[in-house]
Amino acid sequence: MSFEHESDDHAIRAITDDASFRVIVARTTKTVQGILKAQEAPASVASSLGDLLTATVLFRETMSPGLRVQGILSTQGGGASLVADSAPEGRTRGLIQNRAALASTGPFDTLRMMRTLHNGSINQGTVHIDAGGSTTQAMMAYMQNSEQVDTMLAVGTRITGDSVVAGGYMVQLLPEVGKAPLAVMAERLEDFRTIDHLLTPGFSPEELLNELLYRMPHTRLETTPIAFECWCSESRVLGALATLPREEIQSMIDDGQVLEIGCDYCRKEYRVQPTTLVGLIQQS
Numbered sequence: 506m507s508f509e510h511e512s513d514d515h516a517i518r519a520i521t522d523d524a525s526f527r528v529i530v531a532r533t534t535k536t537v538q539g540i541l542k543a544q545e546a547p548a549s550v551a552s553s554l555g556d557l558l559t560a561t562v563l564f565r566e567t568m569s570p571g572l573r574v575q576g577i578l579s580t581q582g583g584g585a586s587l588v589a590d591s592a593p594e595g596r597t598r599g600l601i602q603n604r605a606a607l608a609s610t611g612p613f614d615t616l617r618m619m620r621t622l623h624n625g626s627i628n629q630g631t632v633h634i635d636a637g638g639s640t641t642q643a644m645m646a647y648m649q650n651s652e653q654v655d656t657m658l659a660v661g662t663r664i665t666g667d668s669v670v671a672g673g674y675m676v677q678l679l680p681e682v683g684k685a686p687l688a689v690m691a692e693r694l695e696d697f698r699t700i701d702h703l704l705t706p707g708f709s710p711e712e713l714l715n716e717l718l719y720r721m722p723h724t725r726l727e728t729t730p731i732a733f734e735c736w737c738s739e740s741r742v743l744g745a746l747a748t749l750p751r752e753e754i755q756s757m758i759d760d761g762q763v764l765e766i767g768c769d770y771c772r773k774e775y776r777v778q779p780t781t782l783v784g785l786i787q788q789s
C-alpha cells in the first residue's frame with residue numbers, strides 16, 4: 506500500500522529538533538467509517554471501536570511499525586470485546602466479538618495490547634480501565650505501566666449521522682533524554698487532552714502536528730498510509746478448515762454442499778467446493 510492522496514487516511518511521524526520527542530499524528534476517518542459499516546457497529550460502541558482503532562494504529566506506528574498489533578477492549582469477565590487489528594503498511598480491520606453479550610455485560614474494563622513477533626510468538630500486556638475511563642486514558646496508562654514509555658496522547662471519533670471524523674496523536678519522550686522537557690510538553694498539551702474540538706470534516710493531521718508543535722522546531726519524517734483492508738484469503742480459510750478434526754471435514758464432504766464461510770472482519774464470503782475439502786483430507 507502506498508500513500509497517494511492527502512485526502513486518504515495517513516499517519517505522519519515527526520521528531521523535535523532537540524531530539525526529545527517523537528510525535529505521531531493520524532487521521533483514520535475512512536478506515537473507521539469502513540470498519541463501523543462492515544461490523545454494523547451499534548451506536549453504543551461505535552465511538553469506542555473508532556477510538557480503539559486509532560489508538561492501536563498509533564501504538565503500532567510508534568512502538569512496532571513492522572509488526573501486527575491488536576488492541577482489545579473487553580467488558581467485565583470478557584463477556585464481549587472490541588478488537589482493532591493493525592498490520593504493517595497501515596492495513597487495518599476491526600471486529601465486535603460476542604456482540605449479543607454487549608447489552609448484558611458492564612462497560613469495557615480492560616485494554617489488552619498484543620504484538621505478533623516475527624517468530625510468531627505473542628507479546629502482550631493488559632491494563633485495567635477505571636469506571637468511566639476513556640480509551641485515551643486507558644492507552645496512556647498502558648504506555649506507562651506496560652511499556653514504561655512517557656507518552657501523552659489523545660484519540661477521538663466524532664460521529665454525526667452517517668459521517669465520521671477520526672484521528673489522534675501520540676507524543677513520546679525519547680529514551681535517555683531526562684524528564685525535564687516532559688513538564689514543558691505536558692503543559693503545552695493541556696489544550697489537547699481531547700481532540701474532539703478538532704475533529705471537523707476538514708480535520709488534517711498536518712494541522713494537528715503544527716498545532717501540537719507550534720513554534721517548536723521539528724522535522725517531519727515519513728508519511729504512511731492507513732486504510733480498512735482485510736488480509737483474509739481463500740488459502741487462510743482453507744488453512745483454518747484443515748485444523749478441524751478429520752471426521753468433521755468428512756461429514757462436510759458427505760453433505761455434498763458448497764460450504765459458505767464469511768470473514769468476520771470484512772464480511773467477504775468464501776465458497777468452498779466439496780472437491781476442495783477432499784483435497785484437504787488427502788493432504789493431512
Ligand SMILES: [Zn+2]
Nearest residue numbers: 735737768771
Ligand atoms: Zn476479511
